[in-house]
Amino acid sequence: METEQLVIKAIKGNDEAFLQLIQTYKVDLYKTALSFLRNEEEALEAMQEVTYSAYKNIKKLKNEFYFKTWLIRIMINYCNDQLKLKKRFVMNDEMLNSLGVSENHTQLELKDAMLDLDDRSREILTLKYFNDVKIKDIATIMQCPEGTVKTWLNKALRALREKLDEKGGNLHV
Known part of the structure; x- marks a missing residue:
């Protein structure tokens, strides 16, 4: 069904x-x-x-x-x-x-860095990369335009990179 x-x-x-x-x-x-x-x-x-x-x-x-x-x-x-x-x-x-x-050290660093992000960034990254939700659907969930989601996603990825760099992580996102 x-x-x-x-x-x-x-x-x-x-x-x-x-x-x-x-x-x-x-x-x-x-x-x-x-x-x-x-x-x-x-x-x-x-x-x-x-x-x-x-x-x-x-x-x-x-x-x-x-x-x-x-x-x-x-x-x-x-x-x-x-x-x-x-x-x-x-x-x-x-x-x-x-x-x-x-689970290896790099994945632990990634999960730890994710927790340091603000709620919205963590939410968008989780939806997009852990649950494979499309940007269109994320926009529906968050009740905002797709362009806004793309901007937030870009900022979230940038913030995640910074967190990983601060921690000395060698993971590139």
Whole structure:
């Protein structure tokens, strides 16, 4: 069944359709949460909270074609709220293990530099490069023109380069 048809059914109250949609996008949600929160347990909790929030608010979705971007936007907002509550980032052994064996020093530098960026920059980079969302869709999510998104993306990349240079990183973005 096509995604849009599932979304329409879910909006009308079909729980099976909603669960099928969540199953379809659970990896995207998890990757988004993990890239923001950097903790497996917190990412899983974020998935639960966002799933509940989406279930509660699905009737507010205006266009079924943007279900994925709507869902990711809920996740980003939740993660930003959690980060504001913490105001502090601690890298611990559990987080390092959750990054996987293939994680190398350069990737850790990149993730660390991303956390030093402002919310909007981190949001745009996460959507574009971690979730492969098109600029047109990012513009829809952020409710601004595509040109503005391109400008913000350019500034975010420049800021990320500066953060990496400050840290002595050898990664070029």
